[in-house]
Amino acid sequence: MYKENAWKKYTDEEMKKVMEFSEGYKAFLSEGKTERACARLTLRMAEEKGFRDLEEVLKAGDSLKPGDKVYAVNMNKNVALFVIGEKPLEEGLRILGAHIDSPRLDLKQNPLYESEGFALFDTHYYGGIKKYQWVTLPLALHGVIVKKDGTSVDFVIGEKEEDPVFGVSDLLIHLAADQMKKTGAKIVEGENLDVTIGSIPLKEAAEDEKEREAVKANILRILKENYGIEEEDFLSAEIEVVPSGKARDYGLDRSMIMGYGHDDRVCAYTSLAAILDVESCQYTNCCFLVDKEEIGSVGATGAQSLFMENTIAELMACMEGESLIKVRRALKNTKMLSSDVSAGLDPLYLSVSDKKNAAFLGHGIVFNKYTGARGKSGCNDANPEYIAQLRKILDDAKVNYQTAELGKVDQGGGGTIAYIMGNYNMNVIDAGVPVLNMHAPWEVVSKADVYEAYRAYKSFLGDF
Incomplete structure (x- = not known):
């Protein structure tokens, strides 16, 4: 169910777009091998698209209006990009959240x-x-x-x-x-x-x-x-x-990319590319890139810090005046994709996976309703009402997607930032790219999945 091979649907023109998009990602991955490097690249790309530093907006005493684009930086390792929407911030944001640290x-x-x-x-x-x-x-x-x-x-x-x-x-x-x-x-x-x-x-x-x-x-x-x-x-x-070395095409058909740090820069790049293409939106859009996910999202630059909450409070002050209760309402009304990778089904290690609940390379973006381990311990478990909304969005946009778990029950497990953002009472689900060799020095992803993730994230940032 929902495991259709994306390569089969592409026309020659679409195939060209897939390959061209992958070239941009390969360049990003090759240059952004640390969280600081990723943050620098993100800011450079954002400023080229007209994003302004929120600190400068605050110093100038400027207000923010729909269509404005701003960014906030935290200790050179976190970046949050915002495109201000038509609706009041109190009605919630649409957040794409990924991490830019790697083993x-x-x-x-x-x-x-x-x-x-x-x-x-x-x-x-x-x-x-x-x-x-x-x-x-x-x-x-x-x-x-x-x-x-x-x-x-x-x-x-x-x-x-x-x-x-x-x-x-x-x-x-x-x-x-x-x-x-x-x-x-x-x-x-x-x-x-x-x-x-x-x-x-x-x-x-x-x-x-x-x-x-x-x-x-x-x-x-x-x-x-x-x-x-x-x-x-x-x-x-x-x-x-x-x-040492650049990301490179993998396979005689050049269908895949081998590189260091796909987890989770593949989702960071596709999330970034999606928000950079936004010109206007109903709800305020955000791309939230964080550090320290690989060691528990702790510390001042991890997702558990108050950086995002504080930044949204600053936005609220610029747009609607200072109000703690409005900030709380904005967070509660937010919908988020925790843009993180999933384990791709490896034909050499089938015994650790349940095939009907596994992610296949080349079949599109992966939704993990829950992660965790040992009885879903430590996971965020997304609501079916929210998943139904996402299904409609992606089906309408003809985006290839699939659902998966991280291996067989009791085989292992893992976590993301989803449960942390879920603590704000917002709707969150993990949605990312399947990876082979995850956490190895050289990981592998499918170019089709990279492109479908970008299309999924862009559709999510639309009006719903």
Whole structure:
């Protein structure tokens, strides 16, 4: 039921649109490998479409009227875009909410050390990963270092053709008899996910460094000369280790995209593209891009922060005057799509899925009425009245969609930001793109699903 292959319906002209849209997404995915990079890209694209900074609107004392486009930024990791609608804000918004963080390795605050003639960076993994998947891959460093005087040094090393790359070493098969007896969770330990960054000792090292930390000294020299970075600056740094390389077409028919961070930038990009195409609307439209979903949506930049609530309060003050009760009503009357990915059915691992309730690549956007685990624990369970409204919208727009669960009952599970936004008493459902290899360094999606998600999100932002 509702599992029709989207590729079958496309005309030659529509096929061209699918492929062209995917090129824009591939560029976004290749450049936006961190949440900060995604936020920068989002702001650049939004300003090109006429969006203004809400902070500037507030400072100028301007009011907002239907058709106005504004954005708000939170700590360079959250972005909320708004297109002001004809109806009072109190009557609710139409929100597309996605997260822009992805599983990765983070450098610890005191990361640089030398061991047995190698300089390495000590890491702590971020999000749910299979640790063994991160060894022997070409890796890149993306980050920002903030100095004590407040100046920031942004850098990316390992993405250009002429850049060096980095990596986590693995034990050769010839000596791995004991290692191969371990479970998948223990084959590679978290503390062994350290990144090798150099092996040449500094010839001019101080006498006490010649025998023990001359390689580390040489790395510090390179960092100082090329980036103005001192070792102490790592204390106020945020450096992420991600797979090196661009998103690429996958398959001889070029029907899919392999890239790092589809979860959840594929839904972030399609949500962003949808709202950027909006010129006017009945209800105020919003695209809400958040951080920290992969570790529970906690902290000042996660969905559990008050950033969205505070921003809507500022909008209310600009449009209808300050009123806490009106803000509460606006949130209650809001309808939202929690734009997050779902597990695609993998022909090599059919045993973990219930096929009639699984998401198929190429069959369109996926609705998950609920996620969670062990008896729906921790999930948002969408109301059937709301789902019926969405069915009509997508059927009228001839958008391919499907429904799914995240694997068989008791097989596993997962969560999104849906339950958090549901706490405001708004209608929310998870709706996103099916993914293969989810949370692996290289994930796979179908171009058809990417395009159908964009069309679904654009239809949702219309009047209903």
